[in-house]
Amino acid sequence: MGLFDKFKNVFKTSNKPQVELYDRGLEKTRNDFVSKLSLLNKKYKKVSNEYFEELEEILIMADIGVETVMTFIDRLKKRVKHENIVDSEDLREIIVDEMFIIYVNNEVIVNKINYSETGPTVVLFVGVNGVGKTTTIGKIAHKLVNEGKKVLMIAGDTFRAGAVEQIEEWGNRTGARVIGAENKDPASVMYDGLEIAKNESYDVVLIDTAGRLQNKVNLMNELDKINKVIGKLIPGAPHETLLVIDATTGQNGISQAKSFKEITNITGIVLTKLDGTAKGGIVLAIKESVGIPVKFVGLGERESDLQVFDIEKYIYGLFKDFVEDETC
C-alpha cells in the first residue's frame, strides 16, 4: 500500500466528528488554498513551467518556507521528468505524498504531553511576543482540569502590564490555581510555584513566560536561567517545553524555532490562530529544517479552541478537494 493510499485510508476510517471539528477551524484556510490547487489542475491539464510557477505561488502564499518550497518543486520536477508524467492529474497524488514526507520524514511523531512518572509534570511555554502563550496555557489547563488533573499555573511573565491579571482570569475560568506576583523576578516566582506544586502534589504545572524576541540576548539568557531553576527544583523538569508560534508568522518562524531550540530543549510547537486566513505553513519548514513537531493547534480565543495536532488532518485540511475527488 502506497503512502498515499494509507493517507486516504486515514480519512476514511478516522472518526468523523473529530475530523469535522478540525476541519471547521481550517475551513477558510482550505477554501482558499485548496480551491486554488483545484483550479490549477483545471487550468493546466498538462504539467508545464507555468503549472509549476503557479504551484510555487500557492505554496509560498501558505508560508511554507521558501527553501522548503524551492527544493520541493525541484524534487517534483525531477519526478515528472523521471517518471514521464504529462497530465497534471497524475501529479496530484505525488504532491500530497511529498508534502507528507517533508513533515513525517520517517519518524514516529508523538504529540502527547510527556508526563513525568514521579511528581508533577512541568510544561514550560515560550515564544515571541503576543503569539498566544498565556491563552494556550488557559486552554490546556481547561483540558487537563476536565480530565480530572490537579493543575497549577505559574505566572512567569512578571514583565508585561496586565500579564498576571490575565492568567489569573484564566485561573477563574478553568478552576486551575495560579501562583504569581508582580514585581518579582520570574525565577523566584517559579521557585515559589514549584515548591507548592511539589508539596501539594499537583499533577501538572503550566509555566507562562514573558514574550521575548529571539534575538534579544539578555531575555534569552533569562530563559536559560529559568530552565536551570526549574531543573534544580524538580529533576528532569521541564518535561515539556512548548514553543508557541502564531500561524500568521512568515519566514521568521524558522529563526524563532532555531533560536529557542538553542537555549531550551523545545519538545513541540503550539500553532495558534489557525482560525484566521493564515495557513501556518512555516511549521512544515520548521519540521524539515529544525526537526520540531507541532503538538497542538489554537483555533480561537475560547478555552475549548485547542486541538491536538495531526499532520494528516492538517494536510487534509489544506488539500481536501484534492483528495476527495479521488475517493468519491
Added chain:
Amino acid sequence: MFENLGDRLQNAINKMKGYGKITEENISEITREIRLALLEADVNYQVVKEFINNVKEKALGEEVAKSLKPGEVFVKIVKDELVALLGGDKEDLNLKGNPAILMLVGLQGSGKTTTIGKLGLLLRKKYHKKPLLVACDVYRPAAIDQLKQLGRELSIEVYTEGKGDPVEISKNAIEYARQNGFDYVLIDTAGRLHIDEPLMQELKNIENNIHPEEILLVIDSMTGQDAIHVIEGFHSELKLTGAILTKLDGDTRGGAALSVRHLTHVPIKFIGVSEKMDGLEEFYPDRMATRILGMGDLMSMIEKAESVIDQDEAMKAAKKMESGKFDLEDFLSTFKQIKKLGPLENIIKMIPGMSKALPKDVHIDPKEIAHIEAIILSMTPKERRNPEILKASRKQRIAKGSGRSVEEVNRLLKQFDQMKIMMKQMKSGKMKMPF
C-alpha cells in the same frame, strides 16, 4: 536554510564584475538571489514578481550597461525601487479634531494596547498636549488592567467603563474628553480576525459613531504572506488612514511593509521597536528597504567605498589580485585606501556576515596596523614585489628597520601568503570577496 543574504548578494555582485555587458542571461543569477531575498523577507509573491520584472527592465537600460560596477549599480537600482514602493511622501498624523480621535485596530496580539501607551507618550512629549486612553477591548482577559497599568506608568489618564458596549464606551469617552480638556483620544480596541463579521461590524459601528481622524492598523512585522489578506480585510471595512508596524526590534525582515504600502497605499506612520513605552519611531523607507533585502550595511559600504577609494588604484589592485600577481607593494597601497574608510573594525562590521563572525567587542588596534605598515615600508621595493626572496638576513634587517621583531615579520608574511590563497579562491568563485 538560505543564509546571509548580504553575502549571497555580494557573491552575485562579484560575479557580475567580469561581465563587459549586462544581458538578461548574466543577470539571471542576481535576480534569482534578489527574488529569493524578497520572498524570504515575506514580501508578497505577486509584488516580488512585478518588482523583479521592473528591475530587470531598468537594469538592461543604458545606465547599468555602461557602468564599471554593474553589480553594485544593479543592487542600487533594486534598493531605490524598493524605497519608491515603500515611500511616497511622508504623512503625518491628522490631529486636527478637538479632541483628535485616534483608533487602533488589528489582529490579536499585534501590539495595539502597547502601542496606545507608546503613542500617548509620544504625542504628549511632542506637542505638550493631553491624551486620554480609552479601553474598548471588553473581551480579552485583563485587557483593561493592561491599559490601566500602562496609563499609571505613564501618568496618562485611562477611561474605562468595564465590560460594556465598545460603541457606547467610545462615545462616552469622547464626551468625557471634551468636558475635561483632553486634546487626543486614543482608543484601544480588541484584537480580531478580519474575517470575524460581528467584530468587524462592531468596529464599523464605532467608526460611524465617533468618526476618528485616524484609524491605524497595527501589524506585526513578522507576518508572512497572510499580511495582504489582513490588510485588505481591514481596509475594505474601515477607512484606514495609516499603519503601524510593530516588533521591528526582532530579526524579521518585515516584507509585510510592502504589502501595506504598495498594495493598499496605506502609509506606514510609525514602527514599534521595543516592548517599552519609548519604543515607537518614525518610519524611514530607505532603512526598511535595506532591511527587507537583508543587505546589512552593504549599501552604505558601497556608497562609502565609491566616494573614498581611488577608482584607478582599486581597479589596478583588483586586476592584480585576479591574475595572482598581487604583491606586498599592492598590499600597501590597498591598505592605504582602506584606511581612508575609517576604523577597520567598523568597516569589517559593514561587511555582511562579518558582523556575526566577529566577537561583539572586537577592537582592531590601530597600532597593530601601524606596525604592519612599518614592516612593509622597511622593505625595499624589490622585496615588496617578490616577498619570496626574504630570507633570514633580510628579515632581520627589516625587523630592525621597523622596530618590530623577526617573529612579527614572519607572521605578516604568513598572513600575506594566506591572503593570496584566499584571493585565488575568490577568483575561482569558492569564496566571497570582502572588499
